[in-house]
Amino acid sequence: MKIGIVQTHPVFGDIVRNLQTIEALINRQPADLYVLPELCTTGYQFKDREEVLELAESIPDGSSTLKLLEIARAAQAFLIAGLAERCGDKVYNSAIVVGPEGFIGRYRKAHLFGAEKNCFSPGDTPFPVYDLGSARVGVMICFDWRFPESMRTLALEGADIVAHPSNLVLPDCPQSMITRCLENRVFAITADRVGAEERVPGQTMKFIGQSQAIDPSGKILARASTDHEEILVVEINPQDARNKSINPQNNLFADRRVDLYRED
Ligand code: ACM
Numbered sequence: 001m002k003i004g005i006v007q008t009h010p011v012f013g014d015i016v017r018n019l020q021t022i023e024a025l026i027n028r029q030p031a032d033l034y035v036l037p038e039l040c041t042t043g044y045q046f047k048d049r050e051e052v053l054e055l056a057e058s059i060p061d062g063s064s065t066l067k068l069l070e071i072a073r074a075a076q077a078f079l080i081a082g083l084a085e086r087c088g089d090k091v092y093n094s095a096i097v098v099g100p101e102g103f104i105g106r107y108r109k110a111h112l113f114g115a116e117k118n119c120f121s122p123g124d125t126p127f128p129v130y131d132l133g134s135a136r137v138g139v140m141i142c143f144d145w146r147f148p149e150s151m152r153t154l155a156l157e158g159a160d161i162v163a164h165p166s167n168l169v170l171p172d173c174p175q176s177m178i179t180r181c182l183e184n185r186v187f188a189i190t191a192d193r194v195g196a197e198e199r200v201p202g203q204t205m206k207f208i209g210q211s212q213a214i215d216p217s218g219k220i221l222a223r224a225s226t227d228h229e230e231i232l233v234v235e236i237n238p239q240d241a242r243n244k245s246i247n248p249q250n251n252l253f254a255d256r257r258v259d260l261y262r263e264d
Pocket of ligand 1 (some may be wrong): 142
């Protein structure tokens with residue numbers, strides 16, 4: 001299975017242009033599944049909730065989802081992409097899953113980072129795992145990485161691959177994702193953005209790039225630059241994530257001591 005990791009540098013608010021860039025990057029390299037960054041059509045740093053309401057779209061009938069469906073059909077591939085979602089008077093930091101046959105699902109970010117709490121409602125969808133035929137793919141968004149329960153839940157739900165649309169600002173994520181993969185014996189595909197936004201004076205946000213693919217043994221299969229748009233393609237066998245044994249006597253799931261863990 002070929003996975004395309006799409007790293008972009010969105011122009012804030014220019015949805016049409018950002019979708020054109022995404023389409024051009026996807027057209028450069030064939031893959032079966034493409035992972036795109038968080039909020040990849042709008043940019044990241046909203047001044048307030050009103051501004052998100054103006055740019056957010058409904059899912060699945062909003063124009064960004066329809067365009068991403070068209071790209072997926074043309075590429076005969078699955079796409080996972082972060083979008084600002086409008087639902088009634090609420091806005092969510094969401095990710096959609098689409099494929100050649102149509103819309104598959106959405107996830108709304110559970111762990112909002114910093115000023116996102118002023119702009120978005122916290123997610124109300126469980127962490128989802130989709131059976132895409134050749135792989136079971138789980139979805140989480142950016143800062144969800146900082147909560148090991150996110151990826152553990154996806155792994156326990158049967159994910160082979162965790163798709164991780166991101167707009168990373170903290171430097172620790174790329175290395176931490178290696179540990180998340182080791183803990184769960186899953187693949188992780190982090191698709192990040194580059195560039196900076198200073199839409200709130202004095203609050204520059206610099207995005208770290210370094211989109212990457214990690215395998216279930218913690219090996220870095222590919223890692224992108226810190227500063228430019230690009231697409232990387234890795235070829236993996238999703239079945240490699242299904243055996244949770246690390247030696248004849250230890251299985252990462254069977255050995256869990258849920259009787260000793262705290263739940264709340
Ligand atoms: C983040 O969650 N976008 C840092």
